[in-house]
Amino acid sequence: MTAHPKVVIVGAGIVGCALGDELTARGWTDVTVLEQGPLFATGGSSSHAPGLVFQTNSSKTMTEFARYTVDKYSALSLDGQWCFRKVGGLEVATTPERVEELKRKHGYAASWGVRAHLLDADQCAELHPLLDRSQVLAGFHTPDDGLAKALRAAEAQARRAIARGARFLGHHTVTGIDSAHGRVAAVVTDQGTFPADVVVSCAGFWGPRIGRMAGLAVPLVPMAHQYARTTPVPALAGHNSELLEASKPILRHQDRDLYFREHVDRIGIGSYAHRPMPVDLAEVAAPGGPVMPSMKAFTAEDFEPAWNDSKTLLPALAGTKVEEGFNGIFSFTTDGFPLLGEAPELRGFWVAEAVWVTHSAGVAQAVAEWLVEGRPRTDLHECDLNRFEQVQLAPSYVHRRSCQNFVEVYDILHPLQPMAEPRPLRVSPFHTRQRELGAVFLEASGWERPHWYEANADLPEVAGIPGRGEWASRYWSPIAGAESLATRERVALYDMTALKRLEVTGPGALGFLQYLTTNQLDKPVGSVTYTLLLDEAGGVRSDLTVARLGEHRFQVGANGNLDLDWLTRHLPEDSTVQVRDITAGTCCLGVWGPLARELVQPLTDADFSHRGFGYFKARHAYLGNVPVTAMRLSYVGELGWELYTTADAGPRLWDTLWRAGRPLGLVAAGRSAFNSLRLEKGYRSWGTDLTVEHNPYEAGLGFAVRMDKGDFLGRDALVGLGEETVSRRLTCLLLDDPQAVVMGKEPVYVDGAPAGYVTSAAYGYTVGRSIAYAWLPTAAAVPGNRVHVEYFGERLPATVAQEPLFDPEMARIRR
Structure with a gap:
């Protein structure tokens, strides 16, 4: 692409006008904005939008979009008339x-x-x-909230873009998108063809029509x-x-x-x-x-x-x-967020759709940064066009979920509250067994995931589990606490099937992964490595576990479809590397607890001893009649393995472990216990605890960075950084009140002023304390420091704690 590419924006509503302004302000002045209707009352949603701008949102990203919109439009006028009034x-x-x-x-x-x-x-x-x-x-x-005059703000921004060289052409109906060699080449209209290096569809509710011309499903209704x-x-x-x-x-x-x-x-x-x-x-x-x-x-x-x-x-x-x-x-999506980003199969074709006036300038700023600078400065993982799994793009799914989002737009929604339909959509091979055990399922990325099992209601530990407030007790049961303690004391099965698994193969696989990740992957076959994906600025795009299963074959444990998209976009053109999503054809059980070895060793001829099968190692074995890839790692801080097999053998794997484990007190455990256990160990959850806005040292993940391994993406941005340079830290807090379990996103006050916010939280059943992880300034993130967490208007006292809270010597995992 040239330094100043030809950009065609489809749609001169408020998003298209804002994007034209933001791009030209950054020096991209060869910008043409095509509009099928008149300028600037185009006939789209902007033309009739009532213009109410409320900034506060449960999403930090959406709030930042709205705040920028308020700031920008407050400074705009059109022929002496206001564009925003506070x-x-x-x-x-x-x-x-x-x-x-x-x-x-x-x-x-x-x-x-x-x-x-x-x-x-x-x-x-x-x-x-x-x-x-x-x-x-x-x-x-x-x-600071108020009224935006959408048409005035659109035209005011368009005029500024025009003054810098942009063209705005009304009455140009797009009829096609031309491409060559996998890249966009031109936009075809009823008035002629416009060559383009970059096309951005800002067509609003007409977006699906434009998307189809580019071979892209735009999931909005x-x-x-x-x-x-x-x-x-x-x-x-x-x-x-x-x-x-x-x-x-x-x-x-x-x-x-x-x-x-x-x-x-x-x-x-x-x-x-x-x-x-x-x-x-x-x-x-x-x-x-x-x-x-x-x-x-x-x-x-x-x-x-x-x-x-x-x-x-x-x-x-x-x-x-x-x-x-x-x-x-107006446009509605399945999860209520906009659709932003580049099409996966047509380079240079971008979308900025399902964007309301409230967020218009903020979205335009982020997309302009993405295009011009190569990355947005705002975390966009909630809004990325490529966040959806394939099953979530089915037209019937998009229609039903978008309609439900309309119904719930002003509803009081719990953070764990799942959509009611269409369910079940994706189930693991263990689903039948889980239902027999009374699994209570919630949903994520279309997957049914057990959060606890009613069959465990008679565990003796249930009686000792402390209660919690009304809000935190929704989508929770004291059974989850009993499952957590059973994991610490005996052994438990966790269904890990929903986690994304990618297979990376080919003679260039090692070099490919070495460049894209931060840790050293040039290790013997059978090694497993925790590592990070960074962007060019050193922000953490994701965290991965990478198992080397052959000289040219790796299995990557990823966080979701955005990781697949990232790896695919960076594939070398010489076809020496292939990336394949193997999630649907495989399944995984986590077997964790002090009795995990007593459970699995009698089922196999392979040596599962500590000496024979070390921590962060992988090997192929048979458990009974089931071939598995066993990886010795643990996200709950206990001895054990992740056991992978093909989906068809999944039920047999469950039954084999279940029969052998009952004399040991084996339980099936759900995500609620899992989350509690991982917070006791201080294990991070990407997308919740950290995003691309954070670097590894701020997030406490510097151990996963090997600056001496050679070049990798984002390395240059980390030069000179370290634990000692950070101005903020992801910090462990312990609340004074054991019944005060918070849910995440609550503000943290230091010396009476808001200074950070909670990311993940849970009650730690082993440590007997309510845990919250939060971003705080480094000066406040000192063990022993006193802070307060605001929860439903109440300031809850808490103390900064040294992490990890549980087994800091790693003795339980490495035995």
Whole structure:
């Protein structure tokens, strides 16, 4: 690619305009933005978006997107008119459950650096006098939230891009994407062909249509969402000018799936309280006609309950009526996050889809950094286009999950709460046996994963497991604690099948993996190595276990589809390396506990002694009649092995171990116990405890970096860094109250001010303490230091602890 490539952006909505601005500001000025409709009221979602911007989100990334959007649009104007007004945001609670949710949201705001305050009912009514004080229990106020004028902000950014050399062309309908040798080459329109080195689809709900032209499935569903305006509200008379439009905070009544904003002397009402209304693109009119294609006819019957709820909360509406309304089309995805990144099979074709006005400038900044600098400075793993497994791209799956996301957009959702449908989708070969044992399944990446087993309810350890608060006790059972203790005291089976497994083969396999990872992999066959994937700036993209099973064959334990995508993108062009996802055809059981050797050794002729089968080693063996690849490693801090076999032999492997293990007190154990055990050992979970925003030394993973092994991706960025140079650390905290189990993302206060946030947390049943890992400034991450964790509005005292909490000498694993 040239230093200043030809870029074609498809779509001149607010995302396309923002991206044109961000790219040209970074020196990429050969930018053409193609729009099928007129400029700049294009007919897409931006053209009718009500413009409410609430920054606080459970996702740090989404909050950062929104914060940048607020900052950027606040500084923009168009012909003297404002593009963003910080009227503030107010969310009100009318149920006790929502009061608690607002406390949790206040914690998110503190964690991510958003100004916010919890209010009582009187303060809410003072801030927004139209409220019925008797309906409100509490509120959450964010002074820096406000209203974005999407069309003004779009055009203002487009003008800046044009001044730097960009072209914006309206009434150009894209009809095809040309490619050559696996790379994008041009965008074909009804007005001509535009050569391109990079194409970015910012087409919004038309994104799937553009994606199909490039051979890409864009997993989003266009859905209609109701918005209405009232007749004039007498109580608003004289309060707002036509220029400023609004003076009161934008308002959310999430207990009834509603939001409100002022339009001078009228109130605009948005509702998610109706049935999902997926839209078939074939039925959407082309832009430029008398009716905006993204605005469907208003269905008054769907809005009736929302109208009644609106009048209850805002009695001033009682003398008004709905003057106008429409069902506006927006994009929804299966997990609620945008779709950002490069297509896996067509280099140079990028997407920035399912992006709402709230996050538009932040997304554009991240994508521009990605294109120009080679990496975004914000962690995008939640938003990466390539995050989905193949089964999650089925049209029926995308449709069902996206509709459910619409239904739940304002719901109070627990961090562990799974989608209800379609399930079960992916099951391990052990699924039948697990159901017989009363497994309670949650779901991840389509996989059914046991979190505990009701068959273990009669374990004697259950009686001694401490209780926990109402929120933390959801999707949890004291049985999980008994399974954890049984692992420490005897032996347990853990289903590890859902973890991604990749096979890397070929004469260039070793060199390929050596360059992409941080640790030394040039070891004898039978070695297993814990290592990291870094990006060019030294950020941790993932952590892996790499087993050398042959001279030119490696098995890689990965974190998900993004690792497969990363490895695939870096394959050499000489075909000396092949990467294959073997997850579906294989399965894995973790056998861990002090009696693990007593369980497996009688089942095999292979030597499973400590001397004969050392730690972080792998070998092929037979357990009974089942061929396995055994790897001696442990994510729970106990003696044991990961046992891999083919999916067809999985049930036999389970039965063989189960029959042999019952006299030893073997139990099946789930993910809840697993998480507790790994935190006692201080083992990190990528994507939760650390992301690409962190380097290995900050995360406590410097031991996995071998600077003397030769060149590897990200090495240059680590030169001069070490444990002694870091300004922040992933830190172990012990809460004073054993029943105060937090869930993650809570703010951590040092000397009364928010200084970091929790990543993972669990009760440690072996150590008898509530554990939370958190990012803290180095000066605060000193063992013995006192801090506080905010949990539902309460400051919980905690102490920085030396890690690992359990078996620091590694004696239990290495015996």
